[in-house]
Every structure is written in structure tokens, then in C-alpha cells.
Amino acid sequence: MQKTWSDLDHYIESHLIPQDQKLQQVIDNTDQYGLSNHLAVAPNQGMLLQMLIQMNKAKRVLEIGTFAAYSTLWLARALPEDGYLLTIEGRDSHARVAQENIQQAQMHVDIDLRIGMAADVLNALPKDTSPFDFIFIDADKGSYPTYLELALQFSHSGTIIVLDNVIRAGDIIDASNQKPSIVGIRKMFEALQNHPRLLSCTALQTVGSKGHDGLAIAIVK
Numbered sequence: 001m002q003k004t005w006s007d008l009d010h011y012i013e014s015h016l017i018p019q020d021q022k023l024q025q026v027i028d029n030t031d032q033y034g035l036s037n038h039l040a041v042a043p044n045q046g047m048l049l050q051m052l053i054q055m056n057k058a059k060r061v062l063e064i065g066t067f068a069a070y071s072t073l074w075l076a077r078a079l080p081e082d083g084y085l086l087t088i089e090g091r092d093s094h095a096r097v098a099q100e101n102i103q104q105a106q107m108h109v110d111i112d113l114r115i116g117m118a119a120d121v122l123n124a125l126p127k128d129t130s131p132f133d134f135i136f137i138d139a140d141k142g143s144y145p146t147y148l149e150l151a152l153q154f155s156h157s158g159t160i161i162v163l164d165n166v167i168r169a170g171d172i173i174d175a176s177n178q179k180p181s182i183v184g185i186r187k188m189f190e191a192l193q194n195h196p197r198l199l200s201c202t203a204l205q206t207v208g209s210k211g212h213d214g215l216a217i218a219i220v221k
Contacts, residue, residue, distance in 0.1 A: 046074035053078035058133035065139030069098035142184035167214030
């Protein structure tokens, strides 16, 4: 099935996802550093993030988990020239590649890459930091419950929060699987359920070039 899923993703991309040299440059440069682009979003997923930002007319975006900045550029593409994107990466090796990719892309918006544990970076922001309109979480899954609550602290009514990789090929419903990443995702689902700060939320399974996974989407009340 994986070949079929990948072939279908490529079919979608060939018809609906315009070629972008800056995005391709990120993929090529990431490969040269020996990092796996499998850890990044797929192009059709990147387009979905871009469209959600466009529909929400977002100007301020927070990304938790930069990796090599492929998703970062998708987020930045959707922002107006006065937009701002704060992206946080915990691994120095990833952040170095991400910073190079961001600099080479020369995007039209302010991309602020900060290195460190996301909780530390966010807790260190000034108290008067303006809330974000769109938040994308794609980092260590064991910390997803913490990231969700931090995201809500920096949200306003109408903020969209997207959490990636929340299905893990069905591992989340395997009671014998007690890996910290899987336990973290389960706790995230429990936190999303009837959360007093959320207007509505759902999760979708996805299959494609990245395998069987999924994402959760929430709107802040």
C-alpha cells in the first residue's frame, strides 16, 4: 500500500502543488546534510497549512518544531509582508540547517528562529507578547500535552492550532504500546476532549508518502 499512497501523493502534487524553487532548495540542502526529509511535511500537507493560514488571514504564526525549515517556508509563504513567524527548534544540528535554509530562501516576511526547548523559549517570551493567529506543532510527541497548553496561552479567540503526527500508524490505540511519544499523544487527545478553551476540534487520519499518520486541528474559543 505504501507505494500506492506515495504514487497518489505525487499525482496530487503534480496537478495541484506549484513548483517552488525555494522549497526544492530546502529539500536538496537538507539531503546534502544527511537529514531525512521524511521528517518534514509532505508538499500537499504544506499546502494545507498554507491554505489554513490564508483562510484565517493570519499575520502572526508560531511553529513548534522547525526541523530543517521546510514546513516553516510553507507557513511563511502564506503570510503578508508585515507578517511574523516564530519557529522553535530544540536540536542544534537541525537548527543550523534550518537557519541556512531560511537565509537562502530570502522570504518576504520576518522569520524568527529560536533554538532551545520550546517550553523554555515560550515561557521566556515577554508577558506582553501578542497572541498568534495560527500555531503549528510538530515536535517531540511526548510533550504534546504541554505544547497544547502553551499554545493556548499564546492564542486568542479564533486561533487555529494544528498538531501533526497524531495517529502514528494506529499505535495510539494499541494499549500495549507505552512509548513516551504514544502516551503523550493519548494525553493530548484527552486534553483536547471538552477543553474549556476550545470552540471545536477534530483529528484526521492521513495516508501518503509519509505513511499512515494524521493531524489534529483545533479552534480556540
